[in-house]
Amino acid sequence: MSELSEDDRAAVSDVRSAVMRLSRRLRNQRVDESLSPTEMSVLGTLARCGSATPGELARKEHVQPPSMTRIVAxxxxxxxxxxxxxxxxxxxxxxxxxxxAEAMLAESRDRRNAWLAELAEGLTDEERAILRQAAPVLEKLAHL
Structure with missing residues (x-):
């Protein structure tokens, strides 16, 4: 982070804090409360990446293979x-x-999108424009 200015470091901290709070609130919008966040994450990985071996899933989810075996079971x-x-x-x-799983993921995605859309209605036109610009940047950060 040494290449970042003091203002950039402050912005990074603000983004981290906001993303963490928003993430917690989004998790509360789950369709199936019986699934753990890790189980939902595995289903999401399968949706994004397609079928995989348990070892591949363990690497993608950053868990040990025995843990993934239990999650898959x-x-x-x-x-x-x-x-x-x-x-x-x-x-x-x-x-x-x-x-x-596909139906449950679609319902969950729809519920979370509706919840976020409702929140976005409370933003100004300018704030929504900024949000549209920020989305690809946040997506890039998520995959670096």
Missing amino acids: MLEGKGLVRREPHPDDRRQVVVSRTSQ
Whole structure:
């Protein structure tokens, strides 16, 4: 962070704080309260990246493989994922989301979008324009 000015460092701190608060509020908009944030994250990863082995999921989610094995088992027990034989390696399985998971994710996404849209109605036209400009920057930061 040494290349950033003092004002930029203050802005980074403000963004971090605001994103954390907004993230907590968004988590409260969950459709299925029986799923942990980690389980929801795994379903989201499968939605974004497609089917994956438990090892690949563990790396993407930054958890240990034994933890991912337990998470996948829990999700499978709830009918949200299915395990199928790996097409190239019989020792492995590939995890995919089910149509039930897709429907739940879509409902969750719709609920959160509606909640955020309602909040955005309270912004000025100028603030909404700034938000439109900030969205790609925040997306870039999320993937660096």
